[in-house]
Amino acid sequence: MKHLFIVFKLSLMVLFLGACTEQKPSTGLYMLLDTSGTYTKELKKAQQIIHYYLGTLGPGDSFAVARIDSGSFSEKDIVAKVTFDHRPSRANEQKRQFANTISQFIDSAKSSAYTDINGGLLLASEYLNETQANKKVIMVFSDMQEELPKGYKRDFSLNLTNYEVIALNVTKLRSDNKDPKMYMQRMNKWQQRVEQSGGRWRMVNDLEREGSLSL
Amino acid sequence: MNITNFIPGQPILSWILALISGMLVLYFIRPSAHQLLDNLTTLIIQNLRLLSRSLSLSAKRMSERNKEVLLEHGKQQAERELERQFIRLGKLVEKDLSHYPTVQRNIEHNISAMEEKLTQTSVVPAPLPEWTEAVESITKLKDSTKNDAVVGKLLQAIYEAFHTQQKEVMSTYKKDISQRHNLLKSAMQHWRHLLDKLSNVESHWQHLNDQAKKIDLQIERFDNMIKGTDKAERLLKSSNSTQFFISLVVMAIAGFGAFVNYNLIALPMSELMPATSQVAGYNVADIGAAVIIMLELTVGLFFMEAIGITRLFPVIHFMEDKKRMIWACVCMIFLLALCFVEAGLAYMREAMVADKALLTSFLVAGNESAQAAPAETSNIPMIGQMTLGFVLPLILMFVAIPFESFIHTGRHALGSLVIQLFVLSSTLLRSASLFLKQFTASLKNIYDIFCFAPLWLEHLVDHRPASSNASLKITANDQSERIAAPTIKIAKDDSNGTQHKNKEA
Numbered sequence: 001m002k003h004l005f006i007v008f009k010l011s012l013m014v015l016f017l018g019a020c021t022e023q024k025p026s027t028g029l030y031m032l033l034d035t036s037g038t039y040t041k042e043l044k045k046a047q048q049i050i051h052y053y054l055g056t057l058g059p060g061d062s063f064a065v066a067r068i069d070s071g072s073f074s075e076k077d078i079v080a081k082v083t084f085d086h087r088p089s090r091a092n093e094q095k096r097q098f099a100n101t102i103s104q105f106i107d108s109a110k111s112s113a114y115t116d117i118n119g120g121l122l123l124a125s126e127y128l129n130e131t132q133a134n135k136k137v138i139m140v141f142s143d144m145q146e147e148l149p150k151g152y153k154r155d156f157s158l159n160l161t162n163y164e165v166i167a168l169n170v171t172k173l174r175s176d177n178k179d180p181k182m183y184m185q186r187m188n189k190w191q192q193r194v195e196q197s198g199g200r201w202r203m204v205n206d207l208e209r210e211g212s213l214s215l
Numbered sequence: 216m217n218i219t220n221f222i223p224g225q226p227i228l229s230w231i232l233a234l235i236s237g238m239l240v241l242y243f244i245r246p247s248a249h250q251l252l253d254n255l256t257t258l259i260i261q262n263l264r265l266l267s268r269s270l271s272l273s274a275k276r277m278s279e280r281n282k283e284v285l286l287e288h289g290k291q292q293a294e295r296e297l298e299r300q301f302i303r304l305g306k307l308v309e310k311d312l313s314h315y316p317t318v319q320r321n322i323e324h325n326i327s328a329m330e331e332k333l334t335q336t337s338v339v340p341a342p343l344p345e346w347t348e349a350v351e352s353i354t355k356l357k358d359s360t361k362n363d364a365v366v367g368k369l370l371q372a373i374y375e376a377f378h379t380q381q382k383e384v385m386s387t388y389k390k391d392i393s394q395r396h397n398l399l400k401s402a403m404q405h406w407r408h409l410l411d412k413l414s415n416v417e418s419h420w421q422h423l424n425d426q427a428k429k430i431d432l433q434i435e436r437f438d439n440m441i442k443g444t445d446k447a448e449r450l451l452k453s454s455n456s457t458q459f460f461i462s463l464v465v466m467a468i469a470g471f472g473a474f475v476n477y478n479l480i481a482l483p484m485s486e487l488m489p490a491t492s493q494v495a496g497y498n499v500a501d502i503g504a505a506v507i508i509m510l511e512l513t514v515g516l517f518f519m520e521a522i523g524i525t526r527l528f529p530v531i532h533f534m535e536d537k538k539r540m541i542w543a544c545v546c547m548i549f550l551l552a553l554c555f556v557e558a559g560l561a562y563m564r565e566a567m568v569a570d571k572a573l574l575t576s577f578l579v580a581g582n583e584s585a586q587a588a589p590a591e592t593s594n595i596p597m598i599g600q601m602t603l604g605f606v607l608p609l610i611l612m613f614v615a616i617p618f619e620s621f622i623h624t625g626r627h628a629l630g631s632l633v634i635q636l637f638v639l640s641s642t643l644l645r646s647a648s649l650f651l652k653q654f655t656a657s658l659k660n661i662y663d664i665f666c667f668a669p670l671w672l673e674h675l676v677d678h679r680p681a682s683s684n685a686s687l688k689i690t691a692n693d694q695s696e697r698i699a700a701p702t703i704k705i706a707k708d709d710s711n712g713t714q715h716k717n718k719e720a
Contacts, residue, residue, distance in 0.1 A: 024491045024498065051578040060491030086489040088482075088567060092574045099578060 027215055028062040028133025029053060030124035033079070034142030035067045036115040043106045045169060045207065046141045050102050052213060054095045059086045062131040065102060066120060068142060069112035070149050073119030079105045083131060114147045118154035125160060137215055141168045144190055160199030167203045241662070242669035249659055256655040260648040267644035274637035281630040282448060286440050288623050289451040293437040295526075300433055304426045311419045318412055325405040325412075332402040336395040452627075459624035465617035473508050476557070476607045479600060480504045483563035508611070511553050515612025518546035525619040550612065554605045561604035565597040 031053075033046050050065060057063055064081035066072070080101040084091040121138060128136040138160075144167055148154060167190065176183035191201040204212045221229035241248075353369060439447035484507075485500040492499040520531045521543035531542060663670060 021492050021494050021499065024493045026491065055575060055578050058490070059485070086491045087486050088490065089486060089570060092570055095574060096577060103581075 024060055025134040026060040026062065026131075027057060027135045027137065028128040028131040029057065029064070029137050029139065029215070030128055031063075031065045031139045031141060032072070032117070032120040032124060033065060033067050034115060034117075034140075035069055035109050036112050036142075036147070038111075039143055039171070040109055040111050042141070042169060042171065043109055047102060047106050049139075049141070049168065049207065049213065051099060053215075054099055056215070057084060059084050059088060059091045062128070062133055063098065064124075064127055065105075066123060067105075067109070067112075068115055068117055068120045068140075070114035070116060071119060071152060072116040073123050075123075077120070077123070078127075081127065114149045114152075115142065115145060116148055116152065116154065117142060117144065117146045118156075118158075119152075121158055121160075121165070122156070125158060125163065128163070135215065136163045137166065138163060139166045139168050143171045143173060144186055145173060158193070158197040158199075160194055160197035163194075163197075163199040165194045165199050165201055167201075168205075169207060170203060170205055235668075238666045238668050241666035245662070245666060248662060252655050252658060252662075256651055260651055263644045263648040263651070267641045267648070270637045270641040270644065274634045274641065277630055277634050277637065281627055281634065282443070284630065285448065285451050285455060285627050286443055288455070288627070289440045289447065290437070291526075293433060293440055297430065297433045297437060300426065300430050304423070304430065307419075307423060307426060311423070318416065322409055322412055325409045329402045329405045329409075332398045332405075336398050455624045455627050458620050459628045462617035462620035462624065466614065466621055469611060469614040469617070472607060472611055473512070475603070476508050476511075476611065477504055479564065479604055479607070480507060480557055480560040482567060483560040486563060486567070507553065507556070508608075511550065511557075511608040512611055512614060514546050514550045514553065515608070516615040516618070518543055518550060518612060519615035521546055525615050527615075527619055527622065550608060554608050557604035557608060558601045559604075561600040562597060565600055 031046070031050065033043060035043070053063060060083070062081070062083040064078060066078045069077060080098050082094050082098050084094055117140060120140070124138045125136075128138070146154075167187075170187070172180075172183055176186075187203065194201040206212060218233045219226035219229050221232050353366070353373065436447065436450075440451070481501050481504040484504045485498070488500045488503045490498065490500050494502055516525070516527065517531065519525045520528050521534075521539050523532070523539075526532050531539065534542065
């Protein structure tokens with residue numbers, strides 16, 4: 001009887017521990033790479049940033065890289081996506097494969113005629129929702145100048161609650177140089193769009209500044 | 216309502232009126248206010264004193280209990296020491312007594328050998344030849360000229376024969392003496408042997424005697440502990456404190472060892488357990504590493520218990536010797552298995568670190584750089600880590616000894632600390648009650664200052680010359696009341712005290 005009681009207590013303890021087990025807070029990172037026009041030349045910088053995050057993200061985190069082209073709301077635009085395995089050795093292998101895929105993409109990337117940022121953002125939010133990550137970050141490596149092909153509509157509302165949208169390496173266009181107000185208006189428009197969708201907006205242009213890329 | 220408007224247009228008079236009214240109010244409610252203060256103070260003071268007494272009694276009881284615990288622990292220690300001494304003595308006696316038949320045989324052999332030698336030396340030399348009697352009869356012959364020549368020749372022949380015989384006898388005698396000397400010389404080694412054996416026996420007895428003296432001392436100490444003498448308590452206290460601090464230091468060192476061990480296996484544990492799961496904010500892998508170390512400590516503790524070094528678990532301690540040894544073997548097997556697991560984890564850790572470094576170099580400088588990474592790396596860190604992983608659990612096993620000491624002595628140390636805290640709290644509460652008593656008296660005095668004018672007038676009225684006898688009578692009556700009714704002492708005292716103060720003023 002006494003032994004039975006001990007076994008019962010141990011089982012309860014195991015059950016209690018099992019019930020207490022929770023998932024470690026994970027991070028979901030989705031990176032959009034602008035491949036329009038001359039911005040393709042900036043993709044080498046993007047590769048370095050991707051490598052940086054590959055080194056930073058750990059088991060259980062999700063990472064995806066997609067390109068922004070004429071119509072970005074398509075799974076075909078996802079270059080690579082991965083949820084790192086809980087075993088560090090397997091996760092390292094996944095990182096190598098991911099880096100190779102990105103390298104191949106950057107070597108063979110072609111310029112697109114248009115830039116569909118909103119489509120990319122929608123795809124990113126869908127992907128990150130599926131990962132159920134605790135921290136969701138969308139990075140847009142672009143000049144943030146949206147140009148849509150004829151017939152494409154992007155006036156939908158986004159749901160970016162608990163998302164952080166970071167605009168990276170926002171280069172100034174020739175027209176911005178002529179009239180900086182256009183650049184400022186463009187940035188304000190994106191900030192409002194993100195914040196009205198419930199997300200947080202951040203812009204990082206100095207990529208070498210310490211802590212600027214921290215999640 | 217503003218005070219200055221009591222008498223419209225007369226602010227000063229209004230103030231004076233307010234002050235006088237206030238004073239009068241204070242004067243009339245003075246006995247009640249004093250009574251209230253006294254009651255409150257008494258209530259608080261009594262509670263404080265009660266608490267203080269209770270703490271003091273608790274400290275006393277704990278002190279007695281602590282003494283009992285200390286003496287009990289001391290008795291256990293003394294029992295163990297006595298047991299050890301008896302075991303030592305038993306082994307010594309067993310060892311010596313087992314040799315005694317041999318020693319005895321040896322001594323008897325030596326003695327018989329010496330006796331034989333002595334017997335051999337005591338052999339009587341051969342008697343002189345019988346012709347000596349003939350010589351004797353010749354010497355008795357009468358001296359005559361007839362016989363001179365014959366006798367002379369005879370004597371000459373005898374003389375020569377005698378000399379020859381003497382020489383022979385002398386040489387035989389010398390030979391015998393020499394043989395006896397040789398025999399005695401050979402007996403000397405038996406003597407030495409005998410002396411050596413006896414010296415050994417003497418030293419053994421001396422050793423036994425020393426052990427017996429030690430046991431006597433232990434018995435004396437044990438006796439003192441049973442009697443619970445102050446000397447025994449003092450000795451135990453000092454010994455206990457020393458042991459407590461030593462065990463604390465050793466356990467702290469062991470704690471650092473466990474920390475090193477933890478860091479050695481925490482990283483590779485993430486390969487075995489899900490690195491993405493957490494319990495109470497801690498990674499399951501980290502908890503797993505900590506559990507492995509705790510298991511090692513537990514198994515080490517059981518092993519030390521099984522081989523009789525510690526006595527923390529009576530169930531193990533009172534097992535049959537055979538079962539206990541089986542238990543010890545099982546514990547050692549488990550411990551070794553854990554050692555091998557740790558060594559494996561240490562190896563895995565090194566592999567993981569290398570892989571991580573390779574990945575970093577790949578991410579920083581590309582595929583070519585990763586391939587061009589130095590292929591020749593030293594195996595020393597890996598071997599060092601594996602050795603540490605194997606040895607640390609075995610070293611941590613010995614923490615059972617200071618742990619036992621810590622448990623036994625910590626009880627007394629903790630008890631002493633609690634007693635000191637109780638005594639300190641009791642003293643503080645008593646001081647607080649004293650302070651409160653004085654503070655209440657001061658408050659009453661301050662209260663009297665606010666209604667000094669009516670009190671002064673009362674004093675003047677009381678001390679009118681015509682009514683001095685009457686007032687004295689009243690005071691005497693008060694005194695008699697105070698003696699007769701001590702229960703209302705505070706109130707009476709206060710009124711008398713106030714009157715007295717007023718008189719002094």
